Amino acid sequence: MADKKTLTFALMDAPYENARSTTALRLINIAAKRGYDINVFAYEGAVFLPFAGQQAHPNPVHGHDAEQEDHPLPREWVEAVIKEAAKNGGKVDWVNCGLCVDERGAGDAVEGVRRGTPGDFWNMAESSDNTLVIPTK
Amino acid sequence: MKALNIIETAYRGTLEEQDDTIVWLTHALKGAGADLDVLLRANAVNYAVKAQKVAPLSFGDRQQKHGPDIANDIAGLIAKGVGVYIVKDDLAERGISDDELIDGLSPVSRDGLAKLLDGYDHVWHW
Numbered sequence: 001m002a003d004k005k006t007l008t009f010a011l012m013d014a015p016y017e018n019a020r021s022t023t024a025l026r027l028i029n030i031a032a033k034r035g036y037d038i039n040v041f042a043y044e045g046a047v048f049l050p051f052a053g054q055q056a057h058p059n060p061v062h063g064h065d066a067e068q069e070d071h072p073l074p075r076e077w078v079e080a081v082i083k084e085a086a087k088n089g090g091k092v093d094w095v096n097c098g099l100c101v102d103e104r105g106a107g108d109a110v111e112g113v114r115r116g117t118p119g120d121f122w123n124m125a126e127s128s129d130n131t132l133v134i135p136t137k
Numbered sequence: 138m139k140a141l142n143i144i145e146t147a148y149r150g151t152l153e154e155q156d157d158t159i160v161w162l163t164h165a166l167k168g169a170g171a172d173l174d175v176l177l178r179a180n181a182v183n184y185a186v187k188a189q190k191v192a193p194l195s196f197g198d199r200q201q202k203h204g205p206d207i208a209n210d211i212a213g214l215i216a217k218g219v220g221v222y223i224v225k226d227d228l229a230e231r232g233i234s235d236d237e238l239i240d241g242l243s244p245v246s247r248d249g250l251a252k253l254l255d256g257y258d259h260v261w262h263w
Contacts, residue, residue, distance in 0.1 A: 019152055
């Protein structure tokens with residue numbers, strides 16, 4: 001791919017708190033569809049985005065069982081963009097900030113997520129065409 | 138005991154939760170026997186707009202079956218006997234007309250808020 005890009009995203013928000021993490025994953029999904037190489041540095045609450053312990057639940061207010069509700073699980077979205085990038089000739093290197101993981105007990109992540117440090121974020125940015133920081137507010 | 142939930146922050150996490158967490162909480166509390174109402178103010182007045190529609194999200198091969206339907210969730214509160222007040226001034230500032238809204242709302246002006254709030258034992262501003 002002649003115009004293949006390498007993009008780095010720094011994410012900071014925990015799942016289920018706002019739309020920023022959803023927007024970030026939508027952008028990552030577009031990059032994955034284009035076969036780009038994608039780096040993600042998940043910092044602070046964002047380390048819970050790929051947390052393997054997320055479970056769908058029924059919603060009695062909606063009158064739905066778990067299957068009908070189809071509750072969004074960001075861990076599945078992370079897995080989906082990793083697969084999508086690979087399918088299109090790219091890759092996702094998802095790094096969870098190790099200390100952020102430790103202080104939250106968020107070590108159980110889906111496959112394809114690795115533990116790292118802020119130094120990984122620096123190296124990712126240096127090797128990328130551009131870096132998008134999506135901070136918490 | 139009678140309580141009023143004031144919802145001001147709108148669309149916070151609704152894509153992932155598939156509903157507004159305070160609208161959901163109000164449903165749950167009502168179901169548990171609570172006597173409470175809701176006041177929609179600021180950007181949350183948009184929760185009562187009928188025409189809003191959210192397409193299901195998709196990431197790679199993962200497709201959600203449906204998105205949030207907050208106007209319907211508000212209508213469901215009204216059907217359960219929860220009073221849903223909405224600040225008229227906030228609607229006007231956003232150019233939202235009455236015919237765009239779901240049925241059963243109780244419009245209130247900002248001038249009338251102090252009197253409204255005085256009718257509750259608890260006022261919870263989310």
